[in-house]
Amino acid sequence: MPELKESPLRFRGYAEPDMAQRAAEFRELMSRRRTVRHFSDRPVPRRLIEDCVMTAASAPSGANQQPWTFVCISDPAMKTRIRVAAEEEEREFYSGRASQEWLDALGPLGTDPDKPFLETAPWLIAIFAQRYGLGPDGGKIKHYYVPESVGIATGLLISSLHNAGLASLTHTPSPMGFLNAICDRPDREKAIILLVAGYPAEDAKVPDIRRKGADEIIVWRE
Secondary structure: OOOOOOOOOOOOOOOHHHHHHHHHHHHHHHHOOOEOOOEOOOOOOHHHHHHHHHHHOOOOOHHHOOOEEEEEEOOHHHHHHHHHHHHHHHHHHHHHHOOHHHHHHHHHHOOOOOOOHHHHOOEEEEEEEEOEEEOOOOOEEEOOOHHHHHHHHHHHHHHHHHHHOOEEEEEOOOOOOHHHHHHOOOOOEEEEEEEEEEOEOOOOOOOOOOOOOHHHHOOOOO
16 A cells, blocks of 8 residues: 555634625525526636636545546637537437437527537637546556546536636537547547636526525435
8 A cells, every 4th residue: 555645734714604604605606607608709818717627626536536637728710620510419419319308308498509609608628537547657547436526526617617707508519529539639538528618798698497496405314
């Protein structure tokens, strides 16, 4: 077994009233988060995206292997290539690949094969899961809990973008193998989510939906 190395915990505690206030304020902040499909082309500084991605990279991961790669794309030509490839997959999805039950579930959200936001938004963040790592000698290093780890990191990224004042959209065309080619990623990485990030368009609207209440999702055992 490797020797355990430890360092001081940089934990910051708060008085209980402050904890309650911080929790309530963050809950209210995140309650305003919505998936946006109408983006502005207003530029977003690279540093802002980097800070949000590095917040995501602070997520816990299986054996601390951090099995993720974030490809941050602002290049217009690359965004156009991604849109063309994504819409091709989406047309096949909507024209036969998806079951009618699935299409009916998507109906109230107003989605369709056209994805102009992939070119309009200033940033696309392609999130890849690393199936395995590589050692110094090029040998394979097994990764553990990869989907769970990448899922947690993605949640932190979405929260960080919203906290910074940006809107986001989780786009998941299936399959997403085209992202490996366009983003020049190896076969050992699998594209999980294409996250669209930027400012919402001034006239942006979102579907009128409701979120489940506490009594529908929390089970208390006290």
